[in-house]
Amino acid sequence: MITALDKDRIRLRDQARELAQGPIRARAAEVDRTEQYPWDHVDAMKDAGFLGMTIPKAYGGQSKDWLDAVLVIEEMAKTCSIAGRIAVETNMGAVSAIMAYGSEEQRKLAADMVLSGDKPAICITEPDAGSDASGMTTRADKRGNRYVLNGKKHWITGGGVSRLHLIFAKIFDEQGNFEGVGGFLAIRDETQGLEIVKREPTMGLRGIPEAEVAFNDMELPPSALIMPPRGLKKGFADLMTAYNSQRVGAGTVALGIMEGAYELALDWTEEREQFGRPINEFQGVQWRLADMSIRIAAAQALIYKAAESGKDGFPDKIMAAQAKIYTSENAIQVVNEALQLFGARGYSRNLPLERMARDVRMFTIGGGTAEVLRNVVASGLLGKKLPQTRDGYMPKMEAAE
Numbered sequence: 001m002i003t004a005l006d007k008d009r010i011r012l013r014d015q016a017r018e019l020a021q022g023p024i025r026a027r028a029a030e031v032d033r034t035e036q037y038p039w040d041h042v043d044a045m046k047d048a049g050f051l052g053m054t055i056p057k058a059y060g061g062q063s064k065d066w067l068d069a070v071l072v073i074e075e076m077a078k079t080c081s082i083a084g085r086i087a088v089e090t091n092m093g094a095v096s097a098i099m100a101y102g103s104e105e106q107r108k109l110a111a112d113m114v115l116s117g118d119k120p121a122i123c124i125t126e127p128d129a130g131s132d133a134s135g136m137t138t139r140a141d142k143r144g145n146r147y148v149l150n151g152k153k154h155w156i157t158g159g160g161v162s163r164l165h166l167i168f169a170k171i172f173d174e175q176g177n178f179e180g181v182g183g184f185l186a187i188r189d190e191t192q193g194l195e196i197v198k199r200e201p202t203m204g205l206r207g208i209p210e211a212e213v214a215f216n217d218m219e220l221p222p223s224a225l226i227m228p229p230r231g232l233k234k235g236f237a238d239l240m241t242a243y244n245s246q247r248v249g250a251g252t253v254a255l256g257i258m259e260g261a262y263e264l265a266l267d268w269t270e271e272r273e274q275f276g277r278p279i280n281e282f283q284g285v286q287w288r289l290a291d292m293s294i295r296i297a298a299a300q301a302l303i304y305k306a307a308e309s310g311k312d313g314f315p316d317k318i319m320a321a322q323a324k325i326y327t328s329e330n331a332i333q334v335v336n337e338a339l340q341l342f343g344a345r346g347y348s349r350n351l352p353l354e355r356m357a358r359d360v361r362m363f364t365i366g367g368g369t370a371e372v373l374r375n376v377v378a379s380g381l382l383g384k385k386l387p388q389t390r391d392g393y394m395p396k397m398e399a400a401e
């Protein structure tokens with residue numbers, strides 16, 4: 001739909017399409033049914049060079065930009081949302097924060113782990129701190145040459161399969177003074193006190209676990225702390241800047257799902273006959289298809305534009321939020337319309353539509369809800385901070401987004 005893709009990008013997209021339409025599609029329903037993390041997808045994507053594409057060449061990656069990653073995620077998500085999410089989380093989110101702000105040692109560690117198949121987990125949300133992430137209570141207390149972490153996170157994607165964890169915590173010095181929010185790196189099974197408590201039974205996206213993760217007197221050396229460029233005081237804001245890439249990635253999964261559903265509907269409405277003619281000969285069906293295609297074209301344009309805005313850094317905050325809001329909301333509509341066009345068959349578990357309808361529902365929630373992202377857009381447009389607390393008090397850190 002977008003004409004600006006050069007030859008290399010078209011080749012990359014076609015390569016991703018071949019993998020997605022082949023072995024990834026073949027196992028998508030089974031991954032959903034068994035709720036097992038698809039390590040075979042991970043291996044196939046690793047062999048194709050789709051994991052850690054955005055990691056700089058100096059660390060073994062390919063120095064690809066966000067749009068390259070978007071093309072791969074989009075293709076994967078057309079047939080399997082989980083493969084799409086794996087492509088997001090091995091190219092964006094935690095790994096992008098580590099590559100941008102981490103020490104040499106931290107970058108090498110993250111690059112090696114991701115390129116060998118690990119999907120890092122990013123741990124921000126807590127039971128009492130969701131949209132208001134700045135209300136987090138997970139703390140890291142400096143004790144001599146260690147930090148001691150205590151707290152609990154939930155809805156952590158990959159909890160129990162991911163090894164590398166990027167953990168957001170409030171940092172306190174030896175005297176108990178609050179210093180700011182930092183991100184700590186810890187490896188599951190190698191770090192005492194990091195516990196995967198339980199898995200959430202989710203509505204969709206069942207092939208990747210969402211887990212509660214606890215830190216019980218978890219000791220980490222200072223070298224585990226990612227020092228944000230503007231220091232700990234601005235640590236939260238800096239770390240959240242990296243999250244703009246994740247938002248574009250999440251929006252791209254929603255885009256891929258809606259395109260997948262639309263393509264199924266397009267074929268079906270030609271094949272299915274009622275009243276002696278294909279159902280796509282009814283104007284009611286034609287207009288539905290036309291509206292779906294408009295939503296897709298607009299969503300794709302917003303996603304690509306947001307991805308390109310991050311050419312020399314992270315995607316623009318407002319563009320990333322706009323793209324994620326529009327895509328996630330319209331993807332729900334398009335999948336729903338596609339399901340309707342299949343009639344009773346759309347409601348059957350034998351077709352992928354019901355899986356897509358469950359999977360796509362997540363994207364207006366995870367990674368910043370559509371409501372909170374509207375606050376981000378409005379704040380940017382108005383050039384004002386928009387504190388959400390009742391008395392307008394801004395906590396001692398940048399407001400949560």
Ligand SMILES: Cc1cc2nc3c(=O)[nH]c(=O)nc-3n(C[C@H](O)[C@H](O)[C@H](O)COP(=O)(O)OP(=O)(O)OC[C@H]3O[C@@H](n4cnc5c(N)ncnc54)[C@H](O)[C@@H]3O)c2cc1C
Pocket residue numbers: 121122123124125129130131132154155156157158205210362365366367368369370371372375388
């Ligand atoms: C599948 C999935 C995967 C996830 N993965 C991760 C992960 O890997 N790591 C991680 O840290 N987190 C993850 N999350 C958590 C996610 O980021 C949070 O769910 C999200 O930030 C919202 O927080 P909450 O669920 O506590 O909702 P709440 O903050 O309790 O919000 C409830 C409702 O109130 C609305 N609301 C709240 N504040 C405002 C406001 N100021 N203005 C208008 N409306 C408002 C919200 O939009 C929402 O509709 C994931 C969530 C899901 C569903």
